[in-house]
Amino acid sequence: MNSVTSTQDTAAHESDHGHDSHHAHHGPAKGIKRWLYTTNHKDIGTLYLWFAFIMFLTGGAMAMVIRAELFQPGLQIVEPHFFNQMTTVHGLIMVFGAVMPAFTGLANWMIPMMIGAPDMALPRMNNLSFWILPFAFLILLASLFVEGGGPAFGWTFYAPLSTTYSGDSTALFVFSVHIMGISSIMGAINVIVTIWNMRAPGMTWLKMPLFVWTWLITAFLLIAVMPVLAGAVTMVLTDKFFGTSFFDAAGGGDPVMFQHIFWFFGHPEVYIMILPAFGIISTIVPTFSRKKLFGYTSMVYATVSIAGLSFVVWAHHMFTTGMPVYAELFFMYCTMLISVPTGVKVFNWVATMWRGAISYEVPMLFSLAFIVLFTFGGFSGLMLAITPVDFQYHDTYFVVAHFHYVLVTGAIFSLIAAAYYWLPKWTGVMYDVGLAKLHFLVFTYFR
Amino acid sequence: MSQTEHTEYYVPAQSPWPILGAIALFLIAVGAGTLVAQLGKTGEAGWGKWVLIVGIIAVLFMMIGWFRDQVIESRTGLHSQQLGVSYRQGMSWFIFSEVMFFAAFFGALFYARMISVPWLGxxxxxxxxxxxxxxxxxxxxxxxxxxxxxxxxxxxPMGLPLINTIILVVSSVTVHFAHVGLEQNKRKQLSNMLLLTIVLGCIFLFLQVEEYIHAYRDLGLKLDSGVYGNTFFLLTGFHGMHVTLGTLFLIVMYFRVLKGHFTPDNHFAFQAASWYWHFVDVVWLCLFVFVYVL
Structure with a gap:
């Protein structure tokens, strides 16, 4: 099987083997070039994590503006148009700039080590998929300062808000989302190929750590839906600037069609932001319970079925748009079905802790908070899934609370847990446990 | 999975090309975004045009440099068999992502046709x-x-679209024969069939332009003439862009073949170009059925 190598060696002598063939023997470049040119999965993981952290603070600052404005009724601090820009960019930054890159950073750090690979499968593309991200957010943030202000149509950029009623900066928004999408797709291709092709001998599918499994499924979801987002923003661009009428009934289109296309991306997207979190919790809970994970195989199947179902539930975001009744029922039942695999996961975590020798280290504290609070998020989601009930809840703060439960106390808590769990391994330095516990108390108390 | 298969890991060295690519993409996005906004506001292209052009030149420069490094490394035998598998899997997933991109526009077509237009009626x-x-x-x-x-x-569907369909299907067959020629080390068959494929691709693109001229001049079918024109031009337009890229890809492969590159066991780049070509062919068949015939 391996005779190919010798053929390649012969080919080697035909070509000019100048200095290039000695590349592999150089050490990494020094200074800033180390980070700009890097192909090392740990360096790139670190870059992703720092970038996500900076974006988290940026998006958090915008959340502060929002909350300060809402401190009491009436206009307080900012203009309504600026308020809308803050909610829009806060959402975009937190989703595409904080949560997703943070999980990608963890994937870069941990997956090669967990499956026994020397690096990611395509290390240079790995570098590219990170370095285009800061530029995408530079464009998005810069668009806040152009004439007429930045995007102010919500992170879901519903038409006609993003077409008929949006400012000129929409074009910049569209192209920055394109870059974010390219970055995610390349990152996901890298993850999936690494897991598929780079596992060490003996690392069979059902021996892989659950973090690897959940990321494998996440990467598949990313490759499947990020291009659909690209299609959606492209149609917004042509509708706004080139006179098409995809989302305009006067030309035979439909604004609701935008919601269908967007949520076909959007619903798998929310699982993209939570499946790796499941993987992290499934890693931490067994460690601090001194027990093996309960129901490993069922966890894998639950992950796969959540991902599969995520493609047939998108219209539960659109119950009030006047869909036919059979469609409302279909999407309601499919959505409620998702609580079955999710429930399997929660029960498995609880069963893992059952009669375990639990120690309450900081990562475990955040994981426990995750399990309780994410379950609240899940239950509120179940309430929203019921069509007649959703008619009352739609577009209210109940929805906002629901997705902040699953994203902040879900995704973000799992990221913090992961950081506390793996930081000593990455850096060789233990953090101050007292301060970390204070962090936990502050975060859970003021969540 | 044998032990020896994994003894030859290849981890590529650091490279300046990705960061250059990132900067190029940044310029393209800023340039295109500004250009579109300027065109929409004043009808004239301002400075955005120049940023876009510089970005495109930079991205081409990056691709040439990056691929040149790749080719040199591959031909000096640095690449392991495992890396070849990674490349192939990566290309397959890339094509899958392209399929999903087209799916968004086909979805818009089906929705407009089956739901929004009937409902408006x-x-x-x-x-x-x-x-x-x-x-x-x-x-x-x-x-x-x-x-x-x-x-x-x-x-x-008759006339140019049908001719174009035949051309693309034939070109898919010729690129397959080129691949067979490569695998059986029949270099003459490889280069001739590849050249034929490129010629067919160029004819397709030429006829596509003719068809657009016909649509705009004779039929009054324009990008902004309702959702039929929208889906028609975006689907065929994005397909045309992919054919253009695929043709360029094949042209590069042709010059590499002439230089004696590729062996029956080591020809990832050629294989990727051929897969890509089959992919644009399949997209066209779907287009022909759903945009033209039905």
Whole structure:
């Protein structure tokens, strides 16, 4: 099987083997070039994590503006148009700039080590998929300062808000989302190929750590839906600037069609932001319970079925748009079905802790908070899934609370847990446990 | 999975190309975004155009440099068999992502055709939609008269589209024979069939331009003539862009073949170009059926 190598060696002598063939023997470049040119999965993981952290603070600052404005009724601090820009960019930054890159950073750090690979499968593309991200957010943030202000149509950029009623900066928004999408797709291709092709001998599918499994499924979801987002923003661009009428009934289109296309991306997207979190919790809970994970195989199947179902539930975001009744029922039942695999996961975590020798280290504290609070998020989601009930809840703060439960106390808590769990391994330095516990108390108390 | 298969890991060295690519993409996005906004506001291209051009030049420079490094490394035998598998899997997933990109536009086509246009015409329980909004509107496909009264003519499947379909299907066959020639080390068959494929690709693109001229001049079918024109031009346009890229890809492969690159066991780049070509062919077949025939 391996005779190919010798053929390649012969080919080697035909070509000019100048200095290039000695590349592999150089050490990494020094200074800033180390980070700009890097192909090392740990360096790139670190870059992703720092970038996500900076974006988290940026998006958090915008959340502060929002909350300060809402401190009491009436206009307080900012203009309504600026308020809308803050909610829009806060959402975009937190989703595409904080949560997703943070999980990608963890994937870069941990997956090669967990499956026994020397690096990611395509290390240079790995570098590219990170370095285009800061530029995408530079464009998005810069668009806040152009004439007429930045995007102010919500992170879901519903038409006609993003077409008929949006400012000129929409074009910049569209192209920055394109870059974010390219970055995610390349990152996901890298993850999936690494897991598929780079596992060490003996690392069979059902021996892989659950973090690897959940990321494998996440990467598949990313490759499947990020291009659909690209299609959606492209149609917004042509509708706004080139006179098409995809989302305009006067030309035979439909604004609701935008919601269908967007949520076909959007619903798998929310699982993209939570499946790796499941993987992290499934890693931490067994460690601090001194027990093996309960129901490993069922966890894998639950992950796969959540991902599969995520493609047939998108219209539960659109119950009030006047869909036919059979469609409302279909999407309601499919959505409620998702609580079955999710429930399997929660029960498995609880069963893992059952009669375990639990120690309450900081990562475990955040994981426990995750399990309780994410379950609240899940239950509120179940309430929203019921069509007649959703008619009352739609577009209210109940929805906002629901997705902040699953994203902040879900995704973000799992990221913090992961950081506390793996930081000593990455850096060789233990953090101050007292301060970390204070962090936990502050975060859970003021969540 | 044998032990030896994994003894030859290849981890590529650091490279300056990705960061250059990132900067190039940044310039393209800023340039295109500004250009589109300027065009929309004043009808004239301002400085955005220049940023876009510089970005495109930078991205081409990056690709040439990056691929040159790749080719040199591959031909000096640095690449392991495992890396070849990674490349192939990566290319397959990339093509899958392209399929999903087209799926978004096909989805828009199906939605407009099966749902939004009939509903505007009063289908189902949407009687009042029609009566209140556009009482004179008749649902039809192709949508030659939109609710607000824009009219156009439909592009039929016969003539240029049918010829183009035949051309692309034949080119898919010729690129396959080129691949077979490569695998059996018949270099003459490889280069001839590859050249034939490139010529067919160029003819396709030429006829596509002719078809667009015909649509704009004779049929009044334009990008902004309702959702039929929208889906027609975005689907065929994005497909045309992919054919252009695929043709360029094949042209590069042709010059590499002439230089004696590729062996029966080591020809990832050629294989990727051929897969990509088959992919644009399949997309065209779907286009032909759903945009032209039905």
């Amino acid at each position: 009063g289908a189902g329980n949407n009687e009042m939609t029609n009566v209140v909004l556009w009482p004179n509107f008749q649902a039809m496909w192709p949508l030659t008269t939109t609710p607000d009264g824009t009219t156009t003519q439909a592009m039929g």
